[in-house]
Amino acid sequence: MVRERPLAVAFIHPDLGLGGAERLVVDAALELSARGHAVDMFTAHHDRRRCFEETLDGPFSVTVCGSWFPRSVCSRFTALCAYVRCILIAIYVAWGAWRRRRQYDVIFVDQVSAVIPVLHLLTRSKVLFYCHFPDLLLVQRRSRLRSLYRAPLNRIEEVSTGCADRLLVNSNFTNETFVRTFRRLVKRDVLPGVLHPAVRVPSQTDLERVAERWREHFPADLAHFLEGGPVFLSVNRFERKKGLDLAVRALGVLLTQQVDAHREVASCRLAVAGGYDERLQENREVLAELKVLVATLGLTDRVRFLPSFSEHHREGLFHTARAVVYTPQNEHFGIVPLEAMAAARPVIACNSGGPRESVLHGATGFLCRPDPVAVAAAMAQLTVKAAAERMGRAARSHVLRNFTRGAFGQRLEKIVHEMVDGMSEI
Incomplete structure (x- = not known):
């Protein structure tokens, strides 16, 4: 049986704007909050004029950190800057947990897997990584120089993704792509589960x-x-x-x-x-x-x-x-x-x-x-x-x-409890 104790869950997301990835992490935070868990959201950017309303007056906190680091350098190196910004968030989360002498049970990470080893180094929290899609496949390699720039980032993505305590993807299509892309992880039997996004269905x-x-x-x-x-x-x-x-x-x-x-x-x-x-x-x-x-x-x-x-x-x-x-x-x-x-x-x-x-x-x-x-x-x-x-x-x-949000929340809660309590998925 899954213990019904409330958990402390942190979310690390790079830019809390308007989009499918943002909608998913907001829904995940809302569902865990509604089930009695303490949820905090950390991000490098949160424009109150351009965000989901639940991030303004919802049941979870939103903290902006790492925003002082630029999003790009001369409109270049966007991915590298995103890595640095999210690592700064991870350091902030770890510092806050140490200062309060209270660790998060689970840290939910998406989009930027590079923070996972940092979190394992600085915290005792379990880390769940939600892969919307392998980032290395979203980049156009228009030149040899760009390919050289991306090569270490792509390697970091694969290695750090494999460091997560639990991996989830958003669809069977992404799952198939994950298996084709991260062959080294598959050889180690590091495979994700599928958790489809969901929506609030209006009455x-x-x-x-x-x-x-x-x-x-x-x-x-x-x-x-x-x-x-x-x-x-x-x-x-x-x-x-x-x-x-x-x-x-x-x-x-x-x-x-x-x-x-x-x-x-x-x-x-x-x-x-x-x-x-x-x-x-x-x-x-x-x-x-x-x-x-x-x-x-x-x-x-x-x-x-x-x-x-x-x-x-x-x-x-x-x-x-x-x-x-x-x-x-x-x-x-x-x-x-x-x-x-x-x-x-x-x-x-x-x-x-x-x-x-x-x-x-x-x-x-x-x-x-x-x-x-x-x-x-x-x-x-x-x-x-x-x-x-x-x-x-x-x-x-x-x-x-x-595809109701309630069913999504129920499955997610089961997963985070399994991570904390050391249970395998039924």
């Missing part, structure tokens, strides 16, 4: 409240745009790897199609919302490139951009959307499809990566080839309102059965 009362009041949170012109015809919604960070241009191009194809009178193609539109950080050059460039693409395709009156939106905006956008178009390829898992389905909206996603584990093709949405014609064909089917509503109901039921 029917919540959905009705949003339906009544969503206009209050939008400017009049944007509310008019959202009510002007079937809205397809894209929610993602403004990064090139997210493939946001695919949604724009698919809308362009859709609007040229001749379809029967039962479909509302002529008035379709697209809302592109997502995480946007003015500090990040790529975010600025991608948004500018998308605006040029929209103008080039003659879609200026059919596309709206909403960078860095609030939770109220998110709820309103899901309510007004006919469906969500999720464009990343080989996404590690993807929390947005779950959020959309929880709000009873079908999802159109690329037929690769994590969405293949969350979206049921033909039942809760469509899994498509990553090209505008295929995505537009799926969008055309959902211009029939009754079909979209039927899929939306199935999508919500699917999430309620398989």
Whole structure:
């Protein structure tokens, strides 16, 4: 039996902004807090204007440390700087535990595994590492010099990942990638478990409240745009790897199609919302490139951009959307499809990566080839309102059965107790 004593759990996360990784660690902290555990979050960056609301007034503390060290040097060495910033956080956590003479039972680390050996050296805590995806696969090696720079970081990533007391990944897709990538760890039988992310599923009362009041949170012109015809919604960070241009191009194809009178193609539109950080050059460039693409395709009156939106905006956008178009390829898992389905909206996603584990093709949405014609064909089917509503109901039921935050929290609590109590997973 797992002992029901409360644990002290720390989270180390590099940048507590808006994104899938941030949503996961916040949900994990919320669930452990709700189960009576003492939770503290440590990060190198927390912008109170651009974060999840639970980090402002939630049941766990948020401490910023290591922020004095730069994020990059002349827009370079970002990964190395992230390693240093997170190591500074680890030192701060260890110092605080020594000063209070109270160790954390478990320290939850994600994204930057380099802190794990430091934590083992300076604390007696068990360390859980959640791998969203091997970082070494996310880097483009554009030159030999860059490859030389990355080589020691890649080795550090593999060695330090293997130092964790427990390893978790976010999907079967990531698990397969982990096995192919970290061959030395696999030879030592260092293998992760799979803990899918989850979402808070709004109640029917919540959905009705949003339906009544969503206009209050939008400017009049944007509310008019959202009510002007079937809205397809894209929610993602403004990064090139997210493939946001695919949604724009698919809308362009859709609007040229001749379809029967039962479909509302002529008035379709697209809302592109997502995480946007003015500090990040790529975010600025991608948004500018998308605006040029929209103008080039003659879609200026059919596309709206909403960078860095609030939770109220998110709820309103899901309510007004006919469906969500999720464009990343080989996404590690993807929390947005779950959020959309929880709000009873079908999802159109690329037929690769994590969405293949969350979206049921033909039942809760469509899994498509990553090209505008295929995505537009799926969008055309959902211009029939009754079909979209039927899929939306199935999508919500699917999430309620398989991806609730409560089930995620229950599994996570079991894992951290097993780590502390020396039990093996049942």
